[in-house]
């Protein structure tokens with residue numbers, strides 16, 4: 565990435581440096597089809613990302629949210645700033661987290677408690693649309709977590725779901741990202757590369773692309789937008805719970821170029837309660853298999869992660885030595901042209917922010 569200096573309204577937003585690539589062949593899984601559990605597990609073992617169809621979220625809910633969120637982002641900047649007081653939650657513009665990450669976007673980051681959005685000051689129609697959508701997307705998260713447990717062969721099909729949707733004090737969030745077309749340059753970072761920290765993320769966007777994922781061989785590839793589908797990605801906590809069987813996928817967003825429609829995405833993040841112990845599920849461990857990570861609680865992870873940058877290797881401090889050796893072997897065998905930190909030997913032990 566190369567930093568550019570542009571007028572202060574943009575500040576210094578890095579460019580994304582990557583050759584043009586064909587759209588990713590994202591695994592597509594019909595959530596209600598027989599065999600969905602095995603397909604989900606395959607996708608999570610592979611790229612760590614899949615497209616979910618037949619997910620049950622009514623199109624009207626997503627469209628209502630899209631139009632109300634669009635109206636919110638069209639408000640004068642000073643009106644939107646009134647919603648930015650409850651950091652890290654609320655409205656944000658161009659800065660992501662407290663540690664210097666910037667992107668060509670504005671967003672609302674909201675905490676979900678008992679299915680309700682914790683943001684009483686939002687315009688009531690937006691809040692209502694967010695709540696309805698959140699209830700529906702949580703149900704998708706529940707179904708996906710059950711399919712994951714089944715696909716992993718866990719006897720207790722509720723083992724993952726219980727950590728997120730059934731747990732008191734679980735760490736669920738909804739984020740609405742708005743990426744206006746960027747008039748000053750192309751390939752401008754919308755949302756810098758990162759992995760999502762939680763257990764799962766469920767994303768929906770409008771018809772404007774920009775999302776890219778990193779394949780296992782280190783290549784960055786664009787994901788074609790599809791407003792009728794939901795995209796699920798494995799988060800860091802799930803990578804640990806499965807002792808690396810499921811892979812937390814690196815992803816990023818490139819801002820739309822001048823003249824293009826804005827990108828609007830809504831992401832549900834399903835994380836556990838602060839006291840939840842995060843360690844490989846004993847039932848998954850084969851005889852003699854060693855944990856790749858030292859045990860931590862979700863609260864410890866978040867605390868460490870808040871101190872770091874978006875693209876940092878946040879699981880690093882929790883990896884045990886054999887995990888680092890395996891990662892070096894994998895990374896040094898890749899060959900590609902994209903600039904990316906993930907194909908370097910693992911960085912020193914520090915972690916990225918949880919946002």
Ligand SMILES: O=C(O)CCC(=O)C(=O)O
Pocket residue numbers: 739741755760767769775815816817829831
């Ligand atoms: O806006 C997007 O499409 C993805 C954003 C993202 O990765 C995130 O909010 O964690």
Ligand SMILES: [Fe+2]
Pocket residue numbers: 758759760815
């Ligand atoms: Fe993300």
